[in-house]
Amino acid sequence: MSRRIAFSLAAxxxxxxxxxxxxxxxxxxxxxxPFEAYGDMxxxxxxxxxxxxxxxxxxxxxxxxxxxxxxxxxxxxxxxVEGQYLFAFLIAAQIGSMVDLPMLIHIPVIxxxxxxxxxxxxxxxxxxxxxxxxxxxxxxxxxxAIAVAGLIAWLQREWxxxxxxxxxxxxxxxxxxxxxxxxxxxxxxxxxxTREIGLGKELxxxxxxxxxxxxxxxxxxxxxxFGFDLRASGINPFAARAxxxxxxRMVVAAMMLSGAVAGLIGMVELSDEGKFPPDPIQGLGFQGxxxxxxxxNHPGGMVFSALLFAxxxxxxxVLDTTGAASREIATIMQGIVLLTAVIAYGVASRFRAxxxxxxxxxxxxxxxxETTEGNETAEVGA
Amino acid sequence: xxTAIELEGITKRFPGVVANDNVNLxxxxxxxxxxxxxxxxxxxxxxxxxxxxxxxxxxVMRVNGDEVNFSSPTDAIDHGIGMVHQHxxxxxxxxxxxxxxxxAEPDKRSLxxxxxxxxxxxxxxxxxxxxxxxxxxxxxxxxxxxLGGVALWWFGTRIDFTTAESxxxxxxxxxxxxxxxxxxxxxxxxxxxxRVEIIKVLYRGAEILILDxxxxxxVPQEVEALFDNMRELKANGATILFIDHKLEEVLEIxxxxxxxxxxxxxxxxxxxxxxxxxxxxxxxxxxxPTPETSLSTVTExxxxxxxxxxxxxxxxxxxxxxxxxxxxxxxxxxxxxxxQQETLDAERQRFRRPETRRTVDDVxxxxxRGEILGIxxxxxxxxxxxxxxxxxTEPIADGSIHxxxxxxxxxxxxxxxxxxxxxxxxxxHREGLLLESPLWENAALGHxxxxxxGSRWFLDRNGAREQTxxxxxxxxxxxxxxxxxxxxLSGGNQQKLIIGRELTSDPSLLVASHPTRGIDVGAxxxxxxxxRQARADGLATLLISADLDELIGLSxxxxxxxxxxxxxxxxxxxxxxRDLGAYMTGAALQGSxxxxxxxxDEGAMQ
Numbered sequence: 001m002s003r004r005i006a007f008s009l010a011a012x013x014x015x016x017x018x019x020x021x022x023x024x025x026x027x028x029x030x031x032x033x034p035f036e037a038y039g040d041m042x043x044x045x046x047x048x049x050x051x052x053x054x055x056x057x058x059x060x061x062x063x064x065x066x067x068x069x070x071x072x073x074x075x076x077x078x079x080x081v082e083g084q085y086l087f088a089f090l091i092a093a094q095i096g097s098m099v100d101l102p103m104l105i106h107i108p109v110i111x112x113x114x115x116x117x118x119x120x121x122x123x124x125x126x127x128x129x130x131x132x133x134x135x136x137x138x139x140x141x142x143x144x145a146i147a148v149a150g151l152i153a154w155l156q157r158e159w160x161x162x163x164x165x166x167x168x169x170x171x172x173x174x175x176x177x178x179x180x181x182x183x184x185x186x187x188x189x190x191x192x193x194t195r196e197i198g199l200g201k202e203l204x205x206x207x208x209x210x211x212x213x214x215x216x217x218x219x220x221x222x223x224x225x226f227g228f229d230l231r232a233s234g235i236n237p238f239a240a241r242a243x244x245x246x247x248x249r250m251v252v253a254a255m256m257l258s259g260a261v262a263g264l265i266g267m268v269e270l271s272d273e274g275k276f277p278p279d280p281i282q283g284l285g286f287q288g289x290x291x292x293x294x295x296x297n298h299p300g301g302m303v304f305s306a307l308l309f310a311x312x313x314x315x316x317x318v319l320d321t322t323g324a325a326s327r328e329i330a331t332i333m334q335g336i337v338l339l340t341a342v343i344a345y346g347v348a349s350r351f352r353a354x355x356x357x358x359x360x361x362x363x364x365x366x367x368x369x370e371t372t373e374g375n376e377t378a379e380v381g382a
Numbered sequence: 383x384x385t386a387i388e389l390e391g392i393t394k395r396f397p398g399v400v401a402n403d404n405v406n407l408x409x410x411x412x413x414x415x416x417x418x419x420x421x422x423x424x425x426x427x428x429x430x431x432x433x434x435x436x437x438x439x440x441x442v443m444r445v446n447g448d449e450v451n452f453s454s455p456t457d458a459i460d461h462g463i464g465m466v467h468q469h470x471x472x473x474x475x476x477x478x479x480x481x482x483x484x485x486a487e488p489d490k491r492s493l494x495x496x497x498x499x500x501x502x503x504x505x506x507x508x509x510x511x512x513x514x515x516x517x518x519x520x521x522x523x524x525x526x527x528x529l530g531g532v533a534l535w536w537f538g539t540r541i542d543f544t545t546a547e548s549x550x551x552x553x554x555x556x557x558x559x560x561x562x563x564x565x566x567x568x569x570x571x572x573x574x575x576x577r578v579e580i581i582k583v584l585y586r587g588a589e590i591l592i593l594d595x596x597x598x599x600x601v602p603q604e605v606e607a608l609f610d611n612m613r614e615l616k617a618n619g620a621t622i623l624f625i626d627h628k629l630e631e632v633l634e635i636x637x638x639x640x641x642x643x644x645x646x647x648x649x650x651x652x653x654x655x656x657x658x659x660x661x662x663x664x665x666x667x668x669x670x671p672t673p674e675t676s677l678s679t680v681t682e683x684x685x686x687x688x689x690x691x692x693x694x695x696x697x698x699x700x701x702x703x704x705x706x707x708x709x710x711x712x713x714x715x716x717x718x719x720x721x722q723q724e725t726l727d728a729e730r731q732r733f734r735r736p737e738t739r740r741t742v743d744d745v746x747x748x749x750x751r752g753e754i755l756g757i758x759x760x761x762x763x764x765x766x767x768x769x770x771x772x773x774x775t776e777p778i779a780d781g782s783i784h785x786x787x788x789x790x791x792x793x794x795x796x797x798x799x800x801x802x803x804x805x806x807x808x809x810x811h812r813e814g815l816l817l818e819s820p821l822w823e824n825a826a827l828g829h830x831x832x833x834x835x836g837s838r839w840f841l842d843r844n845g846a847r848e849q850t851x852x853x854x855x856x857x858x859x860x861x862x863x864x865x866x867x868x869x870x871l872s873g874g875n876q877q878k879l880i881i882g883r884e885l886t887s888d889p890s891l892l893v894a895s896h897p898t899r900g901i902d903v904g905a906x907x908x909x910x911x912x913x914r915q916a917r918a919d920g921l922a923t924l925l926i927s928a929d930l931d932e933l934i935g936l937s938x939x940x941x942x943x944x945x946x947x948x949x950x951x952x953x954x955x956x957x958x959x960r961d962l963g964a965y966m967t968g969a970a971l972q973g974s975x976x977x978x979x980x981x982x983d984e985g986a987m988q
Contacts, residue, residue, distance in 0.1 A: 223840055223841060235819060236812075239827060241795065242805060242807055244798075246795070357869075360870040
């Protein structure tokens with residue numbers, strides 16, 4: 001078993017080392033001192049305030065990755081996380097601002113609205129796939145466009161908060177939600193272990209929600225029947241079907257579940273802003289796909305990849321001030337780590353398959369010393 | 383005659399196993415030489431050594447008299463040895479031509495501007511720029527771009543399709559192999575794909591062909607075609623070495639036979655006066671197991687009743703039909719230029735689909751508890767569809783299916799599985815296993831809703847693992863542990879796992895499609911034993927098999943399916959494989975029923 005763990009760790013570590021080498025070359029070509037740049041980034045990330053920023057960024061990354069991963073485990077490519085979370089964000093912000101409830105109900109209502117909206121919006125792609133055979137990649141990309149350029153652009157205008165005569169740009173956006181609807185920040189949590197957080201930085205409460213989502217994802221996938229059905233459908237849809245897994249229902253369910261988690265992504269910004277701002281953070285849905293790929297759709301693996309992506313995003317900001325390199329190096333590194341990871345995982349899984357086949361061949365040999373299934377070893381390796 | 387291949391004392395060890403133990407083999411030039419042996423006898427390892435995929439630990443190998451030492455298949459190919467693998471290695475989306483030349487493309491390095499002059503100029507400019515500007519960003523980027531350009535020029539050569547096609551035609555004609563070079567491989571039938579694989583090795587100059595279980599994937603008609611091709615190849619001077627464990631086939635085609643057992647050569651002989659029985663005993667090394675069932679255990683209770691079942695294959699879709707119509711109109715109106723006529727005809731051909739036809743036509747079957755009903759038929763005559771109807775993966779058009787008196791025609795697959803239908807699929811990799819998942823999850827597949835594997839909401843990991851251990855024990859699944867992925871197991875052990883999981887969940891009806899296909903004699907005997915045992919305990923079984931001896935040996939009743947209909951009902955006591963064959967091909971039917979044309983041809987594609 002420990003070999004198994006070693007194999008699964010060797011791949012991401014190898015990928016990361018390779019990434020550093022390649023980006024070092026890239027930095028050199030563009031005339032920067034790579035080591036100075038890395039030093040600046042790491043130094044910046046050692047500050048508590050930067051770490052809070054990194055966690056605040058990693059939270060939506062992780063949620064987005066889980067949303068994408070639910071689809072991936074079933075070989076469903078939900079490209080629509082982007083549209084789903086933005087649309088859910090807007091609807092939840094609007095409905096949240098319209099109601100007046102005590103905190104213990106207000107926050108769950110907003111979250112459930114967001115999850116429901118995401119689920120329904122993603123469900124469209126699921127239904128299209130099962131009833132009309134529309135590929136989910138195509139439909140979710142189109143639904144992204146419909147959400148961002150269509151629905152949100154229109155509703156944003158419809159629901160614009162009333163503006164006074166001399167309004168400032170901070171008045172733009174939907175009506176603000178009452179204090180009772182905003183998830184409290186959790187600065188107290190890290191402060192138990194360290195000093196007080198300065199610079200007015202606030203650690204989002206969604207971090208805890210993301211942890212819960214991660215645990216729920218793990219339990220759902222590995223401990224429940226639904227999760228088994230989902231994984232089976234992803235690995236071999238024909239065998240799953242013959243084993244009684246209803247394929248159409250699974251597609252719709254997986255899409256909706258993916259959309260529901262996607263709906264939570266926008267809640268990070270909502271709890272911070274208290275409304276749907278005129279220019280919400282975009283692109284988290286696509287980043288999530290990358291994070292999920294790097295984390296192998298694994299609940300724990302995605303924690304690391306979300307943190308890595310967030311680290312690169314946030315700590316590269318310091319490069320603007322130190323001038324050691326261009327901050328775009330972070331984006332380049334995110335791209336490279338994805339490519340190298342895909343290769344490294346491929347190599348590792350081949351090694352593992354070979355290892356297992358050899359073990360199986362040995363087992364046969366021990367059972368019956370005379371039979372020689374050694375050729376089976378080779379078959380997998382070849 | 384000279385010796386094409388000579389192996390002396392080949393030994394190959396794997397950790398804990400001796401796969402080949404002092405193997406000797408002599409293959410004369412221009413002969414068809416068969417290698418027989420059970421799975422695990424060391425045939426594949428020997429072939430891999432011969433093809434350079436693995437190196438022997440000891441022994442001498444001679445090709446055409448010269449001692450050789452292969453370190454990769456490329457070496458083998460250089461010595462005129464080519465291998466056709468059991469699982470085809472073709473890219474479905476490419477044409478036959480593209481597939482054949484893949485990896486051996488004739489180059490055409492054109493001397494056009496973009497490929498030579500520009501990189502050259504770029505190189506010079508870059509060199510000057512670096513000298514002038516020094517160590518800045520610009521020259522570094524430029525240098526990189528230029529290097530990229532040169533690399534592109536160097537590696538990105540174009541394929542010379544014209545040369546390839548003419549060369550390929552010559553090869554195909556020389557050996558009498560016909561196949562449409564421009565067809566996309568995806569649209570080819572299995573037999574044709576195999577021909578493509580053979581052409582592929584011939585194209586690379588092979589004169590010695592290794593065929594790894596070439597008939598395993600073919601239906602009888604295709605086997606005949608393959609044998610014709612093999613004879614043609616032989617007549618044109620090729621030497622063929624083929625692995626097979628279907629003995630009748632070996633006796634039909636081979637000139638010489640070598641038998642391997644437990645990694646050793648136990649016999650090598652000319653194919654003169656040898657019987658299948660003698661060969662089989664050489665392979666197994668002891669008395670043969672037989673599929674025979676003993677006393678009848680058939681009871682009066684009806685387990686499965688199928689009444690007047692019909693299934694249809696969808697005809698063209700609405701869009702296809704309309705497109706077809708439009709093309710017809712175009713054609714009739716004479717609106718097409720002469721030179722476009724060919725394109726039009728091709729398009730019309732592409733969209734031509736058979737009309738709606740019945741794949742299963744008015745079939746009625748009764749299976750009692752304790753009875754094994756065998757269905758004989760050439761593949762694609764509706765047996766597969768019938769199985770799908772019973773399992774619930776394909777809709778039925780007419781009729782009904784009753785399990786213990788309850789109409790289950792419209793139940794979901796899951797409900798049927800829970801009601802006690804066990805299923806051994808025809809293709810274990812496609813429908814039976816999650817190859818990348820651990821064994822215990824594979825054991826749970828299909829039974830995850832029931833104890834001990836799971837409950838309404840949760841999967842019971844401990845229960846599932848314990849049950850898997852029990853299956854491993856009772857069904858002799860040889861594996862280091864139950865956490866290895868299913869693909870690590872050999873075919874026989876995978877099949878034992880599937881049979882085990884279906885039988886331990888106490889089914890009342892077992893639908894078994896080719897339960898012993900592609901597994902070795904030992905595993906086959908074990909599977910037969912298990913099915914017999916379950917039958918004695920009152921299991922009703924629907925058995926579909928292409929192995930007619932198995933069908934006759936195991937079944938209590940045999941029915942024959944031909945073009946979707948049941949055309950005969952026979953007692954296994956007084957039927958021979960020859961009789962069955964006559965019914966299966968429709969030869970025994972006088973004035974064959976007015977089945978829709980082409981039904982069997984269509985079916986053979988599966």
